[in-house]
Amino acid sequence: MELSLFGDLNQRNVVNSGGYPIPANFFDAFSEMARQIWLLHHLTFSFDLEALIFEVKKGCRFSKVYMESVTEDAFLSMENPQVSFTVVPRFPIANFKSAFTLEDLFLTQGICEKTRNSNVPMSKAENITDIFEISGYLKMLQRLEAVKTRGVSYSNITFPPSKHFTSSSNVINFKQLHAKLIRNGDMENILTVGKLVADVAISNPANLSYARLIFSNLKYPPNIFMWNSMIRGYAHSSTPKEALILFLEMREKGYSPNNYTFPFLLKACNQLMDLNLGLGIHGIVIKYGFEDCDVFIQTSLVNFYASCGSVQIARLLFDRCLQRDVTSWNALIKGYVRSGRYMDAIRVFRAMQDRVDIEVDEITLLGVVLACSQLGALEMGRWVHAYIEKSRMEMSMNLGTALIDLYARCGSIDLAVNLFKKIREKDVRTWSVMIGGLAVHGLAKEALGFLSDMQRDGIDPDSVTFTHVLRACSHAGMVAEGLRFFDIMSEVYNVEPTIEHYGCMVDLLGRAGCLDEALGLIKRIPYKPDVVLWGSLLVACRTHKNVVMGEMVAKEMLKLDPNHCGAHVFLSNIYASVGQWCEVDEVRNSMKELGIKKSPGSSLIELDGDVHEFVAGDQSHHQTNKINMMLDEIARLLSLEGHVPTVKGIPYDIDEEEKEQALSQHSEKLAVAFGLINTKQGTPLRIVKNLRVCEDCHSAMKLISKVFNRLIVIRDCSRFHHFSGGLCSCKDYW
DNA sequence: GTAGGGTTAG
Numbered sequence: 001m002e003l004s005l006f007g008d009l010n011q012r013n014v015v016n017s018g019g020y021p022i023p024a025n026f027f028d029a030f031s032e033m034a035r036q037i038w039l040l041h042h043l044t045f046s047f048d049l050e051a052l053i054f055e056v057k058k059g060c061r062f063s064k065v066y067m068e069s070v071t072e073d074a075f076l077s078m079e080n081p082q083v084s085f086t087v088v089p090r091f092p093i094a095n096f097k098s099a100f101t102l103e104d105l106f107l108t109q110g111i112c113e114k115t116r117n118s119n120v121p122m123s124k125a126e127n128i129t130d131i132f133e134i135s136g137y138l139k140m141l142q143r144l145e146a147v148k149t150r151g152v153s154y155s156n157i158t159f160p161p162s163k164h165f166t167s168s169s170n171v172i173n174f175k176q177l178h179a180k181l182i183r184n185g186d187m188e189n190i191l192t193v194g195k196l197v198a199d200v201a202i203s204n205p206a207n208l209s210y211a212r213l214i215f216s217n218l219k220y221p222p223n224i225f226m227w228n229s230m231i232r233g234y235a236h237s238s239t240p241k242e243a244l245i246l247f248l249e250m251r252e253k254g255y256s257p258n259n260y261t262f263p264f265l266l267k268a269c270n271q272l273m274d275l276n277l278g279l280g281i282h283g284i285v286i287k288y289g290f291e292d293c294d295v296f297i298q299t300s301l302v303n304f305y306a307s308c309g310s311v312q313i314a315r316l317l318f319d320r321c322l323q324r325d326v327t328s329w330n331a332l333i334k335g336y337v338r339s340g341r342y343m344d345a346i347r348v349f350r351a352m353q354d355r356v357d358i359e360v361d362e363i364t365l366l367g368v369v370l371a372c373s374q375l376g377a378l379e380m381g382r383w384v385h386a387y388i389e390k391s392r393m394e395m396s397m398n399l400g401t402a403l404i405d406l407y408a409r410c411g412s413i414d415l416a417v418n419l420f421k422k423i424r425e426k427d428v429r430t431w432s433v434m435i436g437g438l439a440v441h442g443l444a445k446e447a448l449g450f451l452s453d454m455q456r457d458g459i460d461p462d463s464v465t466f467t468h469v470l471r472a473c474s475h476a477g478m479v480a481e482g483l484r485f486f487d488i489m490s491e492v493y494n495v496e497p498t499i500e501h502y503g504c505m506v507d508l509l510g511r512a513g514c515l516d517e518a519l520g521l522i523k524r525i526p527y528k529p530d531v532v533l534w535g536s537l538l539v540a541c542r543t544h545k546n547v548v549m550g551e552m553v554a555k556e557m558l559k560l561d562p563n564h565c566g567a568h569v570f571l572s573n574i575y576a577s578v579g580q581w582c583e584v585d586e587v588r589n590s591m592k593e594l595g596i597k598k599s600p601g602s603s604l605i606e607l608d609g610d611v612h613e614f615v616a617g618d619q620s621h622h623q624t625n626k627i628n629m630m631l632d633e634i635a636r637l638l639s640l641e642g643h644v645p646t647v648k649g650i651p652y653d654i655d656e657e658e659k660e661q662a663l664s665q666h667s668e669k670l671a672v673a674f675g676l677i678n679t680k681q682g683t684p685l686r687i688v689k690n691l692r693v694c695e696d697c698h699s700a701m702k703l704i705s706k707v708f709n710r711l712i713v714i715r716d717c718s719r720f721h722h723f724s725g726g727l728c729s730c731k732d733y734w
Numbered sequence: 735g736t737a738g739g740g741t742t743a744g
Contacts, residue, residue, distance in 0.1 A: 191735075194735070194736090195735065198735075198736065202736090224736095225735065225736060228736055228737090229735095229736065232736070232737080258736095259737080260736050260737055261736095261737090262737085263736095263737040263738055264736085264737070266738085267737090267738085294737090295738080296737045296738050297737085297738080298738085299737095299738040299739070300737080300738050300739095301738095302738085302739090303738065303739065325738090326739080327738055327739045328738080328739080329739085330738095330739040330740080331738070331739045332739090333739085334739065334740075335739095361739090362740080363739055363740050364739090366739095366740055366741060367739085367740080369741090370740095370741080396741090397741085398740065398741045399741080400741090401741050401742070402740095402741050402742090405741080405742070427741095428742085429741060429742045430741090430742085431742095432742050432743085433741080433742050435742095436742070436743070462742090463743085464742050464743050465742085465743095466743095467742090467743045467744080468742085468743070471743085498743095498744095499744090500743060500744055503744075504743095532744070
């Protein structure tokens with residue numbers, strides 16, 4: 001696309017490409033708000049030559065400079081040369097070339113030397129805003145107004161209360177204080193008032209409007225401290241967008257942000273999960289030269305990108321940081337965890353330990369524990385536990401809770417219970433994690449026992465606790481108990497059922513075969529049923545082979561999400577299980593047309609501190625030959641035990657032998673074979689699987705546990721199965 | 735005078 005030279009502000013593309021192509025859809029990637037911020041800060045600025053050189057000398061780096069196309073001769077013959085150009089700061093977007101300075105540009109155009117020789121005095125410019133002259137300023141104001149009144153559609157997001165609002169100070173107290181200041185004439189003292197605004201703004205989101213009232217009715221202009229305080233208040237409130245609007249107002253009034261402003265702004269972008277907005281803020285950070293010198297801002301950026309799912313950018317920035325402290329490392333570790341890159345999180349942790357200047361702290365370990373629990377890496381988790389004890393670090397309630405969760409998620413419920421008993425201080429989360437752990441292990445009676453203990457300790461169950469309690473009932477087939485808890489949670493404990501609780505109930509009824517009741521419940525709930533909720537019923541339809549209802553449910557799901565892979569696969573599986581191969585073909589063809597691929601089954605197994613991943617049919621592991629031999633051996637021994645592969649769920653109209661072949665390559669079987677080869681006789685095998693265990697693998701695992709005399713623990717996406725001596729802890733109810 | 739990283743379900 002041909003871009004105009006100095007475009008009208010109303011046009012989307014205001015820049016000339018100066019030799020480097022700007023992607024035509026560049027501005028499409030921006031949300032409206034980001035665009036406002038971006039435009040406000042990156043428009044065509046008129047610099048005089050002094051200012052230009054000033055910027056260059058300050059080391060300001062730009063990724064692009066777009067100059068008015070005057071010829072060199074014309075430029076040099078001007079009496080008072082004015083260069084109009086647009087700057088785009090260094091910016092981590094793939095299409096952008098790496099940074100270069102104005103000096104580079106001038107050198108390439110052969111005028112740098114000449115301007116240097118002209119001895120232009122470096123005088124007037126005090127700061128960047130002094131020398132910027134934003135053209136089209138009034139138009140910008142109009143556009144800002146439009147954004148403010150139109151609003152951006154964040155209203156449906158709810159935000160948890162922030163940890164920053166620890167004080168529950170009643171607004172009345174602040175009003176009294178305010179009145180006192182007025183009476184004593186202290187409102188003239190900008191420092192005192194600043195403190196008041198800051199305190200009120202951060203005390204409680206509910207007090208923000210009062211803080212704003214003080215802030216807006218001052219007899220003198222607020223200082224940057226007050227602006228920051230207000231922005232901080234909004235950044236941590238349920239309306240973080242206000243922080244950015246306030247920032248725009250601040251800029252309109254001619255204030256420059258300082259180093260304190262940016263962490264608050266990035267916090268707001270983080271809350272809004274708006275990548276484009278943060279990109280805009282990042283641009284401003286660079287413009288003000290903070291990117292390379294402020295560790296707080298750098299960490300805020302790392303954290304922001306990581307939270308918004310751009311962990312690669314976070315890593316890029318992290319690697320480029322001049323200063324890194326424990327918080328920066330923690331932000332990166334958490335970023336990897338949030339993005340599901342657990343092994344990377346652990347790699348970063350290991351690299352961190354090699355650093356003599358960085359000391360691991362509780363938050364680091366929390367991140368690592370989280371990664372381990374997702375990976376099912378029990379040994380690594382135990383190592384963290386030992387590390388805490390060895391380093392005499394205090395086992396805080398948070399860390400204890402995370403570790404209990406880890407043990408439970410890694411299949412070691414005994415270790416979880418032991419640790420739970422040792423921890424003195426417990427809150428509702430500690431209890432909930434314990435109850436949840438017992439629930440997924442199918443230990444419903446024990447879970448309910450802990451629920452009573454918890455109440456005896458004076459702690460009331462919350463919404464999450466009840467999710468676990470209902471799930472415990474569901475896994476154990478305790479329908480009556482589940483229904484009872486569902487009733488009393490709102491009646492007695494004032495916990496209103498959420499869609500998750502309804503999901504548990506659908507699951508509970510569905511598993512128990514009460515499909516009509518489950519469907520009835522879905523029709524009665526006060527929420528719009530979502531894909532997850534229908535999904536629970538769909539699983540039940542498959543288990544109980546109700547083709548008619550299953551078909552209806554899958555179609556409902558596809559109405560909500562036409563690309564829902566699970567619904568397609570279940571539909572195909574349902575047809576396959578009753579031999580309706582034409583319908584199977586139809587579903588598979590429509591999947592092909594829509595470009596949907598079934599996510600492959602994947603199993604993880606930890607060996608000597610390393611996690612090995614196996615994908616169904618995977619032949620890429622370096623021990624593949626040995627694994628295949630072991631699989632043959634398993635098949636031989638199992639057939640001696642009378643095992644006949646259950647091929648019903650296989651969604652292909654292929655011959656029986658091929659079906660058996662497909663089954664034998666399920667990821668958990670590969671992982672078990674690998675485990676059997678590489679561990680000593682009697683060592684338990686712990687496997688984490690991303691999907692549900694299929695019927696054939698389930699019965700095979702029972703027999704493998706018997707024939708090889710091993711405890712096999714498999715965590716699938718819904719619960720644990722402990723296979724031992726030919727039986728499974730789920731009692732075949734899953 | 736102000737700042738960055740934090741635990742439970744789905």
